[in-house]
Amino acid sequence: MHSTSETVTVPQHPNGDLFTIALFTVGGTAYGPYVGLPLHSWMMPNSAHMFTRATAERIVDDLNERDADCGLTGQWGAGGSLTFTWDERYRDTPGSQTVIPDEYDWFEIGGLWPWDEWDDHHEATPGQEAFANGALHYLEADGTEAQDDPLKTPYARGRAEAHAVTLHLEEHPDQALRRALAVHGLKAYLDEDCGNSWLRIPFDQTRDWDGVGWHLVVFVTVDGDDATFVDEPVGDRTAHWHLNRGVGDGTGRETRLMVSPYTTTDQVAKVIAALLRTPQRHEL
Structure with missing residues (x-):
């Protein structure tokens, strides 16, 4: 988080509603879950969402390693920028989109593929489910120690990422x-x-x-x-x-x-x- 002041302005939607987390996967894949902040109260598959640098890195790794032949890649640039580049295999016209992190080091990613909400996903591994549960229950008492040993790490990671993307503003x-x-x-x-x-x-x-x-x-x-x-x-x-x-x-x-x-x-x-x-x- 990039902040040097003693206070942080709580991010809000234009109608005044506070941002809240949601879990996403790329449509038609088993990637994620990715913890993000929806930018719109009414979400469409191509809507953009805000992600931390850590989650953006997971998204890019999945794109470059799992979908290496799809014609779309992501590359990190100077100043922490993120550029997505595609060729004719991905879209009729080659192009690119550069995402500049905001003051919180969040990345607005959307419009390049359809997002699915994680709740609609039914092929999750135990590790993915543990990560999702840690994120979804991040405001509750820490349940890491109650998880089976192999699942403690992904559960704790999900919980930590949910706190990070909400700037720890809801943490006691x-x-x-x-x-x-x-x-x-x-x-x-x-x-x-x-x-x-x-x-x-x-x-x-x-x-x-x-x-x-x-x-x-x-x-x-x-x-x-x-x-x-x-x-x-x-x-x-x-x-x-x-x-x-x-x-x-x-x-x-x-x-x-x-x-x-x-x-x-x-x-x-x-x-x-x-x-x-x-x-x-x-x-x-």
Whole structure:
């Protein structure tokens, strides 16, 4: 995602409806499923949809490797552009179409072949079905671990792609931070009270959190609102991460360590990982 601001404008249809994901395959094939954002409320087979760079790469690979003799190919160019080129085998008149990624690194692809919605597809492999389920259920609790071992990876990929193409705007902060912390092998624990919620990350990561001992406290606030939360989406609101240090001794004492824009989730996770790796005396 290309964004340097603290807020992101939620993409909308001209009538004001927010974009929502759909799964596609190329008509008459077993390709995909591809996670995309329909650009039109009323979709036709040749309608264009928006795809992330990762999904666009899958589309191009399928086109070049599986349909190598159809007369249509896709090639990546300077600046991340994508050019489709065809000859007389594909259409009566040779031609080309270049797609330039937008500010979110999305690619608008359509009009070159008919799209089918994945729900109409009945020859899916177990891996394709797992990918589709991960994408379609991306707003629900993460069900990766409930999948059979061979299907965990495609399920997680589908879920991640759905979050990526929606710019993570519908993801809860605790989901985003847990995902970033997992890269460092760290666990966090949800806590809440009186309508507020936060995450606790214990310095001792060798045991399950029991509320005792030194830990870090992380939560999000929206500008102009005193409430703290990690269990609802931020959306396009201006928000900030807050990182405190606390001790589980029943006093509730905490000291502020950092405040950072919400868009810096990965950096916040790196700071947390660095703090947990640093032996120190913890004094409030």
